[in-house]
Amino acid sequence: MKTAFITGISGQDGSYLAEHLLDLDYRVVAMMRRSATQSVSRFAHIADRIEIVHGDLLDQASLMRLLTDCQPDEIYNLAAQSFVHASFDEPIHTGEVTGLGVMRMLEAVRLCAPKARFYQASSSEMFGKVHEVPQSENTPFHPRSPYGVAKVYGHWATLNYRESYDMYACSGILFNHESPRRGLEFVTRKISDHVAAIVCGEKDGLALGNLDAQRDWGFAGDYIKAMHLMLQQDEPDDYVVATNETHTVREFCEIAFGHVGLDYNDFVSIDPKYYRPAEVELLLGDATKAKEKLGWEPEVNFRGLVEMMVDYDLKRRIDQGATCQRGSLPEALA
Ligand code: NAP
Numbered sequence: 001m002k003t004a005f006i007t008g009i010s011g012q013d014g015s016y017l018a019e020h021l022l023d024l025d026y027r028v029v030a031m032m033r034r035s036a037t038q039s040v041s042r043f044a045h046i047a048d049r050i051e052i053v054h055g056d057l058l059d060q061a062s063l064m065r066l067l068t069d070c071q072p073d074e075i076y077n078l079a080a081q082s083f084v085h086a087s088f089d090e091p092i093h094t095g096e097v098t099g100l101g102v103m104r105m106l107e108a109v110r111l112c113a114p115k116a117r118f119y120q121a122s123s124s125e126m127f128g129k130v131h132e133v134p135q136s137e138n139t140p141f142h143p144r145s146p147y148g149v150a151k152v153y154g155h156w157a158t159l160n161y162r163e164s165y166d167m168y169a170c171s172g173i174l175f176n177h178e179s180p181r182r183g184l185e186f187v188t189r190k191i192s193d194h195v196a197a198i199v200c201g202e203k204d205g206l207a208l209g210n211l212d213a214q215r216d217w218g219f220a221g222d223y224i225k226a227m228h229l230m231l232q233q234d235e236p237d238d239y240v241v242a243t244n245e246t247h248t249v250r251e252f253c254e255i256a257f258g259h260v261g262l263d264y265n266d267f268v269s270i271d272p273k274y275y276r277p278a279e280v281e282l283l284l285g286d287a288t289k290a291k292e293k294l295g296w297e298p299e300v301n302f303r304g305l306v307e308m309m310v311d312y313d314l315k316r317r318i319d320q321g322a323t324c325q326r327g328s329l330p331e332a333l334a
């Protein structure tokens with residue numbers, strides 16, 4: 001039985017990856033940081049099948065202690081301050097966790113579990129003000145946020161440790177991936193949750209920022225499979241993971257509101273507070289390498305993803321007794 005060590009278990013990807021690894025018969029050891037409100041909601045359904053340990057990307061000793069104890073075969077470093085907007089408000093903290101935190105993990109691996117295979121959660125946000133369309137593993141980086149800058153640091157640190165110490169270390173350059181477990185602050189989940197609240201009469205509108213931003217959005221449940229595949233290859237390498245399609249925030253709104261028989265124009269307003277000091281206008285990934293070398297393909301398309309998220313946010317309200325006050329319920333929930 002292989003052992004996997006995951007950081008970021010309380011986040012969106014951590015929970016999907018842990019489920020996938022359990023299905024593959026892994027022993028899963030997962031790190032959480034200490035907080036007053038231990039957030040277990042995303043992995044509560046598998047909590048009795050994984051081993052939760054406590055540590056923090058800010059605390060080098062905790063990482064070394066955990067890896068010494070666990071001696072994993074595979075390490076997935078998913079923990080980060082991952083919200084781009086917040087990185088403008090907390091740039092130093094973001095740099096400490098999302099950038100230097102990777103270096104702390106790499107040092108802990110080098111010193112305490114040097115045979116383990118290491119996955120770093122790199123991001124399409126590193127392409128920022130894009131130098132070419134679509135973006136591949138060879139596209140230069142031009143980050144547009146403290147988060148993007150920190151991810152570039154973590155990305156190059158991973159390559160540097162691979163080249164310096166012959167470590168099996170990979171970076172997955174993942175484009176935006178979403179799900180019903182996405183944080184409510186990210187635009188997709190903010191839209192799906194507001195659509196459901198509007199249908200149930202809890203809210204009357206939705207204030208957003210830049211509706212023209214374009215993203216290559218996929219389903220998190222598909223993307224975590226690529227992470228695992230990267231660590232099963234003969235040689236470590238870096239891969240772009242994307243759907244090869246791009247859509248605007250406006251299109252996301254159109255489909256989400258349309259799914260419940262409403263017109264987004266009647267509910268969406270613009271609030272400049274959601275604009276960013278520098279914006280990433282367009283992301284479109286070229287995942288040819290992941291398809292050819294890993295045999296990876298996304299299974300959920302854009303419309304399927306939007307509808308899945310709206311259905312989830314509606315269903316959890318209906319299950320708690322809410323009723324349809326506006327628009328119409330999708331067929332699956334009617
Ligand atoms: P997420 O939902 O925001 O989860 C982030 C996780 O990191 C949470 O479990 C959080 O714990 C943990 N964390 C934050 N600071 C920490 C610290 N100092 N020490 C230990 N753990 C800490 O992110 P996600 O969407 O699952 O993304 C997973 C990774 O992929 C992140 O590194 C993200 O930057 C990267 N990524 C995401 C996307 C995407 O579209 N989702 C795309 C590309 C790359 P708490 O619950 O305690 O806050």
Ligand code: G4F
Binds near residue numbers: 083085190211214276
């Ligand atoms: O959903 P977002 O906050 O995601 P963003 O900034 O693309 O970052 C996500 O994807 C990255 C991969 O490229 C990850 F690395 C990162 O960790 C995170 O998961 O914003 C998407 C777009 C932006 O252009 C933003 O300006 O939506 C635009 N937007 C418009 N109105 C909004 C809003 N974003 C948010 N969060 N809230 C709004 O009201």
